[in-house]
Amino acid sequence: MGSAHLSTSPRLTPDLVARVARQVEDRGPAPxxxxxxxxxxxxxxxxxxxxxxxxxxxxxxxxxGSLLWNPAFEVAEHVPAVLPGWHxxxxxQLTRFRGTPEQPGLMMSLIPGGSCRGVLCRIDASQxxxxxxxxxxxxxxxxxxxxxxxxxxxxAAGTAVRAVTFAADRHGKNFVGGLTDETIASVLCSAxxxxxxxxxxxMQTVDQLERLGIRDANLWRLQRLVAERLSxxxxxxx
Numbered sequence: 644m645g646s647a648h649l650s651t652s653p654r655l656t657p658d659l660v661a662r663v664a665r666q667v668e669d670r671g672p673a674p675x676x677x678x679x680x681x682x683x684x685x686x687x688x689x690x691x692x693x694x695x696x697x698x699x700x701x702x703x704x705x706x707x708g709s710l711l712w713n714p715a716f717e718v719a720e721h722v723p724a725v726l727p728g729w730h731x732x733x734x735x736q737l738t739r740f741r742g743t744p745e746q747p748g749l750m751m752s753l754i755p756g757g758s759c760r761g762v763l764c765r766i767d768a769s770q771x772x773x774x775x776x777x778x779x780x781x782x783x784x785x786x787x788x789x790x791x792x793x794x795x796x797x798x799a800a801g802t803a804v805r806a807v808t809f810a811a812d813r814h815g816k817n818f819v820g821g822l823t824d825e826t827i828a829s830v831l832c833s834a835x836x837x838x839x840x841x842x843x844x845x846m847q848t849v850d851q852l853e854r855l856g857i858r859d860a861n862l863w864r865l866q867r868l869v870a871e872r873l874s875x876x877x878x879x880x881x
Contacts, residue, residue: 653870655846669837703806707761712851716774720765724799730757748834752811828868
């Protein structure tokens, strides 16, 4: 797909995303949902660092979604990178944050297959423990987590770099694989939580990827579908 075609395709804008926006109260976890407590997070942190054989050095995090535009930690360095064997997908159902129990939303994660272009973010050694305490609390809310952290090998400038990323638990109760773009677009056009809408989440991710010179064909196609639907709503005055 050429850049000229992409530039003329419908795309999400703040005006279109505003069509979905509304105030949603945070009612906390949905009934039956178990969340992590401080002891759970500390156990997860120690297990993650032990699994990586951490001995007080810097740690890289592979960012592919919201961490690109809203990191939960201080980034010492950014490096363009590719994660082989994984790709982005809207595959996690949300009943909080960007959705509600009555109108669940969708969040991106990583699932096996293909490859994913993103960014390696370096955390200074002195800030690794504190940064991951913040990061795990943001990325892991329900128990067990929808997208647990894992160590992966990422390619950057022809070199393999070991890094932490968050990938979908395909056996988790909130995993919803195999959705069509039309189904995903329908959800993103309607679901809203106290963090905002799915349409806003998609727009911010695509915009940041574009600023980084990364074009994810699947996300571009999806944002076009969402933009077309919201444009139709705008034109109809609905």
